[in-house]
Ligand code: C2O
Ligand code: CU
């Protein structure tokens with residue numbers, strides 16, 4: 001932030017302190033301009049980098065299939081696993097792993113997932129990027145209670161927010177087991193599923209409640225992209241560990257039952273000092289001198305990364321981006337580095353045939369310092385070069401015309417302080433399931449203008465969108481294709497266009513910095 005903006009923010013802070021009521025505060029929670037949170041440091045020596053082999057989460061087999069549908073069963077439970085070599089870490093995991101198993105679906109084939117909750121707390125499962133009917137989308141108060149819990153704890157249905165009823169009268173409460181039905185009438189892409197519990201998504205995901213859900217289709221198959229062990233999912237997270245190996249998260253209420261939120265300045269976002277990929281700290285992967293498909297997912301609570309290959313290949317452009325959250329791009333885009341905000345996905349081809357055999361190539365984070373400047377490493381083996389030309393055309397991508405928009409809405413994402421407590425708000429309001437901040441009709445095209453003075457990865461459920469502009473100019477280098485999360489930057493308003501297709505009902509849109517989301521930066525939209 002410029003000195004001027006900083007002073008302006010502090011000026012507002014003074015006014016807010018004097019008034020003692022809900023007034024926007026600017027960026028007072030964060031001092032470093034490019035930081036998206038506050039660092040939680042580990043109490044154990046940081047694990048050695050590039051020592052652990054890259055784990056690949058197991059692909060879950062369906063428990064049964066029929067002509068139209070694949071059925072899966074997933075149990076969320078506590079487990080003790082070895083994330084950092086030599087120590088045990090208590091996690092909450094789908095099937096007891098960090099991350100959970102990967103689901104693979106065929107576009108247009110129904111997937112039914114029967115989730116069982118064996119945690120000590122309620123859960124809500126959301127398929128992020130899924131084009132899903134409202135009742136199966138994981139609305140944050142649609143709780144799945146664990147066995148023995150008869151009613152939801154008040155905190156999960158009635159946070160201290162204006163207008164919020166207690167409990168949300170429309171919440172659908174399930175006990176122990178519930179089925180989520182996903183039609184998956186959508187393009188091939190990399191989705192992920194994660195806990196979406198009202199007020200407690202940050203700690204839930206931090207402890208391990210996330211996993212991948214891939215969708216494949218014929219269009220993608222026809223491209224002959226790398227498959228099998230050359231199709232690598234890379235789920236990047238940062239975490240902090242206590243000396244005893246437990247995950248360190250600055251929760252106000254470690255039971256995860258009564259008081260949502262984090263202590264003090266961590267409300268800006270919680271950053272860890274250990275970078276894990278697929279649950280292993282700074283892992284290493286042996287790769288052939290061949291073209292690989294890397295499915296990059298930033299599953300971190302708050303950290304943004306600028307990913308680059310170090311050294312880069314001669315001639316640059318180490319990444320050929322072929323897709324993003326909503327599937328394939330029309331044509332590849334070549335990058336030296338990729339900015340990835342929480343919840344975003346970038347599907348890239350990397351040709352390790354451009355490196356010498358034996359070369360070590362680090363996936364670096366140019367936004368990091370010290371150990372967080374590294375993510376993982378590739379070690380290029382010998383053997384015959386097997387490079388694949390990047391297809392010049394990837395997909396027919398419809399362009400949504402903003403001129404067809406029926407309404408333009410503006411949302412202002414700001415930090416507020418109310419009764420001494422930091423809150424994040426959308427257009428001045430906290431989360432309220434009873435109040436629709438957007439009311440599109442089925443089939444409507446809308447333009448949304450998003451404004452903020454801070455970093456917010458803004459995510460819409462149900463409708464994928466296209467970026468129309470940033471700061472009145474063309475979309476940025478990472479904005480192309482169908483998105484479900486935009487990396488909104490300070491003082492650069494962005495416009496996005498979307499169409500509300502197929503499903504009516506109540507959905508959310510929110511900031512995907514999970515600490516912001518848990519502290520009210522979420523709104524309801526109702527499609528009618
Ligand atoms: Cu990945 Cu509503 O979230
Ligand atoms: Cu989502």
Ligand code: CU
Pocket residue numbers: 424455456457511512513516517521
């Ligand atoms: Cu935010």
